[in-house]
Amino acid sequence: MRVLNWLGNTQAEPTSGLWMDDLNPATSQVIAQIPRSDANDVQAAVDSAREGARIWGSTPAQVRADTLRRIADGIDMELNDLARLESTDQGKPVSLARAIDIPRASANMRFFASALEQEVHQSSKHVSARGAALNYTSRKPIGVVGLITPWNLPLYLLTWKVGPALAMGNAIVAKPSELTPLTADALGRICKESGLPAGVFNLVHGLGPEVGQAIVEHPEIKAISFTGGTATGRRVAATAAPMFKKLNLELGCKNATLVFEDADLDEAVAGAVMAGFSNQGEICLCGSRLLVQAGIYEDFVQRYVERVAALRVGDPASPDTQVGALNSLAHRDKVEGYLRLAVEEGGQILCGGKRPDLPAPFDRGAFLQPAVIADLPIGCRTATEEIFGPVVTVHPFSDEEQALEMANGTQYGLSASVWTQDLKRAHRVSEALDVGMVWVNTWLLRDLRVPFGGVKNSGVGREGGAWSMRFYSEDKNVCVLL
Numbered sequence: 001m002r003v004l005n006w007l008g009n010t011q012a013e014p015t016s017g018l019w020m021d022d023l024n025p026a027t028s029q030v031i032a033q034i035p036r037s038d039a040n041d042v043q044a045a046v047d048s049a050r051e052g053a054r055i056w057g058s059t060p061a062q063v064r065a066d067t068l069r070r071i072a073d074g075i076d077m078e079l080n081d082l083a084r085l086e087s088t089d090q091g092k093p094v095s096l097a098r099a100i101d102i103p104r105a106s107a108n109m110r111f112f113a114s115a116l117e118q119e120v121h122q123s124s125k126h127v128s129a130r131g132a133a134l135n136y137t138s139r140k141p142i143g144v145v146g147l148i149t150p151w152n153l154p155l156y157l158l159t160w161k162v163g164p165a166l167a168m169g170n171a172i173v174a175k176p177s178e179l180t181p182l183t184a185d186a187l188g189r190i191c192k193e194s195g196l197p198a199g200v201f202n203l204v205h206g207l208g209p210e211v212g213q214a215i216v217e218h219p220e221i222k223a224i225s226f227t228g229g230t231a232t233g234r235r236v237a238a239t240a241a242p243m244f245k246k247l248n249l250e251l252g253c254k255n256a257t258l259v260f261e262d263a264d265l266d267e268a269v270a271g272a273v274m275a276g277f278s279n280q281g282e283i284c285l286c287g288s289r290l291l292v293q294a295g296i297y298e299d300f301v302q303r304y305v306e307r308v309a310a311l312r313v314g315d316p317a318s319p320d321t322q323v324g325a326l327n328s329l330a331h332r333d334k335v336e337g338y339l340r341l342a343v344e345e346g347g348q349i350l351c352g353g354k355r356p357d358l359p360a361p362f363d364r365g366a367f368l369q370p371a372v373i374a375d376l377p378i379g380c381r382t383a384t385e386e387i388f389g390p391v392v393t394v395h396p397f398s399d400e401e402q403a404l405e406m407a408n409g410t411q412y413g414l415s416a417s418v419w420t421q422d423l424k425r426a427h428r429v430s431e432a433l434d435v436g437m438v439w440v441n442t443w444l445l446r447d448l449r450v451p452f453g454g455v456k457n458s459g460v461g462r463e464g465g466a467w468s469m470r471f472y473s474e475d476k477n478v479c480v481l482l
């Protein structure tokens with residue numbers, strides 16, 4: 001299967017004539033070839049998007065909202081096929097893709113269709129020595145926006161940007177991760193079948209330093225929304241900032257799960273397992289540093305390790321599988337490197353960390369048993385650097401003050417979860433955590449209206465609800481002397 005670029009509603013081969021293999025990380029088999037595009041293809045996408053932005057930007061809001069809903073319906077109609085495609089391309093269990101990734105993709109489109117319908121613009125009158133004046137503010141599309149997305153939640157994160165960008169009347173030049181291009185390609189087809197005008201949705205496949213960089217550098221692309229690693233985000237910012245582009249960066253993480261002595265232990269154990277190992281630990285919100293109050297540490301860790309060791313690792317297509325393959329063999333090498341480092345740093349691997357013994361063809365896949373590591377100093381590299389895999393380090397703390405010091409002791413600040421039944425403590429700790437999002441007695445419970453994003457090296461700006469609508473538009477104020 002050869003995947004092509006989408007230039008508006010037509011498909012195009014890369015001008016370079018070069019192709020790259022796309023692998024199934026669970027078997028290492030080639031499942032598709034994708035274009036190795038370059039700056040010429042990005043230019044073609046911008047040429048297409050320029051015309052798309054002109055048409056779409058002046059399309060009535062209701063027509064735009066209706067089109068977004070048809071795209072959502074199109075995604076829902078292909079739920080099973082898209083879930084299979086996502087699982088084969090990414091490595092995640094198909095059951096997870098069917099329950100979370102794909103439904104969330106259609107929810108993203110529907111949510112921003114409704115948000116657009118609910119937009120009301122304000123006007124105000126003010127009187128000064130120079131007379132009375134009426135101010136009104138209108139919200140304009142930006143024009144052409146660039147969307148760059150990662151491999152962990154491919155369609156979920158792409159639609160999280162496509163939804164608001166389209167709702168606000170922009171044309172898109174998108175680049176999915178070269179490791180997970182297939183559902184983005186399907187989205188291009190669904191957009192076309194849903195009646196999105198030509199030129200509005202453009203998708204260019206290829207490598208980050210080639211296609212991604214060309215998107216970030218292109219002078220006609222006025223805003224960049226990027227989700228990926230912190231090092232890449234730094235490069236994106238270095239290019240885009242001097243060009244005064246609008247910039248939204250969702251970057252790396254090392255989130256803490258804080259469990260206090262007064263927590264409901266059954267719920268906390270189950271929640272911490274989910275936070276640690278959902279999607280093989282490859283979610284930017286995963287809780288990879290588990291901080292447990294000393295009085296319950298032994299008991300908690302024992303129960304936690306039992307649960308983690310029982311997670312079923314294997315064929316992502318099997319409905320029983322809870323942990324699929326990591327996204328690539330190279331990524332597994334990186335994660336295994338951290339496991340070796342953990343031992344050097346004095347850590348004790350309490351469970352997992354080995355390659356599971358799986359039958360062919362999965363013996364060639366990027367599988368790893370979920371690992372829990374104890375006895376590491378809290379400031380060591382394993383406990384502070386982003387691993388982005390099925391690895392959790394556990395650390396005891398004595399009191400709230402120490403827990404906060406430990407939780408805040410990384411370069412990252414995306415999210416945290418706090419497990420306690422003490423209401424005052426829940427608020428106090430949430431307030432003192434240096435992160436963009438806190439969950440109390442739960443994890444990854446999402447409401448698409450709330451701000452999503454991090455502080456410190458976890459990013460710049462927020463996505464979600466009104467934050468996204470604002471990012472993908474420019475406000476213009478008009479002051480009329482009455």
Ligand code: TXE
Pocket residue numbers: 148149150151152175176177178206207208209211212213216227228229230232233235236250251252253283284386387388
């Ligand atoms: O991400 P990259 P990678 C973290 C995680 C992971 C590490 C690196 O720790 O191990 O980042 O992963 C495109 N200009 N996260 O290398 O490279 C790239 O093609 C423009 C956390 O896969 O950041 C892809 O489409 N774009 C994260 C996207 O950027 C460039 C999710 C992300 O890839 C580019 C993923 C460039 N110079 C990884 N170079 C999260 N927080 O959710 C690459 N890209």
